[in-house]
Amino acid sequence: MEQDLTKSKSKIIWLGDRAKSTWGKRQNIEGRAAQIFLLICALLSIATTVGIVVSLVSQSVGFFKEVSIWEFLTGTRWTPILIPRSYGVLPLVVGTLLVTIISVIVAVPIGMGIAIFLSTYAPEQLRRIIKPVLEILAGIPTVVYGYFAITLVSPMLQKVFTNMLIFNALSAGLVMGLMIIPMVSSLSEDAMMAVPQSLKEGAFALGATRFEVALKVTIPSALSGIITSIILALSRAIGETMIVTIAAGATPKMTFNPIDSIQTMTAFIVQLSLGETPHGSLEYNTIFAVGLLLFLMTLIMNLLSQWVVSRWHRRY
Template sequence: MAVTELRRQPSLLRAAFERFIQVLLVFAAAISILTTAGIVFSLVFETIAFFSEVSIVEFLTETEWTPLFSIKKYGIWPLVTATVLTSAIAMMVAVPLGLIAAIFLSEFASDNIRRTVKPLLEILAGIPTVVYGYFALTTITPFLKNFIPTLSIFNSLSAGLVMGVMLIPFVASLSEDALSAVPNSLREAAYGLGSTRFEVAVRVITPAAISGIVASIVLAFSRAIGETMIVAIAAGQNPRLTFDPTVPVMTMTSYIVQVSLGDTPYGSLSYYTLYAVGFTLFIFTFILNIFSYWMVRKFREVYD
């Protein structure tokens, strides 16, 4: 009976069905490649259209960015410096605090503390960035004004600080993964030689996990560069070439937001600036991502 049942199964049909399913799955996996291609092509084509009207030399040497004014100047530097400035401030907060939180969680905290702190970090990570922007504008800026009276309502300082807070859980969780991946035998050996807990954490475990930690910092920096809502809300809308953190500036992302919110006619030169700026932003983050990927691959300590 079993034999007849087996025979009843249409094996050819089944094989065809298996093939069909496999093709569907390949298609699903290929979507990611199509997405990348889509991103690159849409950015490249429109950027070429932009550079057919504005010379690339002006784009890279001009120090003013005024495409929406009557006297149009297309120098990307004010946007780039503002982006780097806010991101650098953010990293000054996120790297020390994130690393400390990671070392604390992985090497010092008892299971109980870890069970309470980790969800808290996850809550911080899950807060939408528009909420952080609101926080920067309505809480941090008035608070900082007590200490820096010349601070403008919109400034890169509070935007950067809050962005740093936003990135703490990101740095912490990635670095913690790297730290916990260091095998216990290293800890035990170091304790066996009479090291204190702190010495084990800082002199043995951290150097052993350094590739993962650096990769997490690089990724956080790339996040900071691409972060939009916090800077769009709290850092201002004034493109200017400065490293003064107390004045309003405009990052690449806030420019994209400004153009998108205005009614820029399709096909106009200011419409193409959106893509040129987007392309610059993409190149920045892409290089950082590749670098972090390479870091992890190249310098990973293998314990076997």
């Protein structure tokens, strides 16, 4: 009996060996090569991040050799291409924040209103029409919004604010708000739709009205998704470039007056990129210093949104 068993065992081993030695091996090489290629593809995303950091930092170093970080971060005059030169970035930061705040004031209430309407009130058929129509707004190229701001919104606002220039923070902010509405509404609505129907029914069964269900059950349960959507919209507004380049002006100014002409960080980068600024010059390096600051600002927002997701994520 024992001998029989060993016999058959060795037979099986032999069969396995033969399988490996013929087509099995070639498959292995191809499979291994594929796996390595796929891993490289995935690692490329990390290389991209490294590339961003390296390119921003390496060029900024040249800038910070001539301008102190302290002067850059606290100075209130930004005239890098005019004499007397001055490299205080605060006017650009303030301009960026001003436009961002205006756009968020527009987009958050409207986006939330749309999300609540679609998730709580709208019948399924209507939802299926409205949602993609509003998402068109997010797919329109930003130069188109810039065009809209200076050819229609600004001239209309000038009828109200008669001393306002055609290039101003208000028009740029309003139009940017329109653009980021679907970012707020889509993500918030997804979060609200993910709140189980059983929770909403529980509130209805206690005599809550539709609005009370939305306010006291749906919104609190979907809060992490809602906050994430707002942070991402903010980050998008800070980094948005063409609308502000076209419509907000090119005059860096420490002002929170929305009808003033200002300049944002992104618009400054584009302004200097338009002319072929010579590589290695101080002007050229200035772009990267501003870019580095912009990158850090949006990075903080993104990390914040991921922290919100991981920390506040509710399992119902």
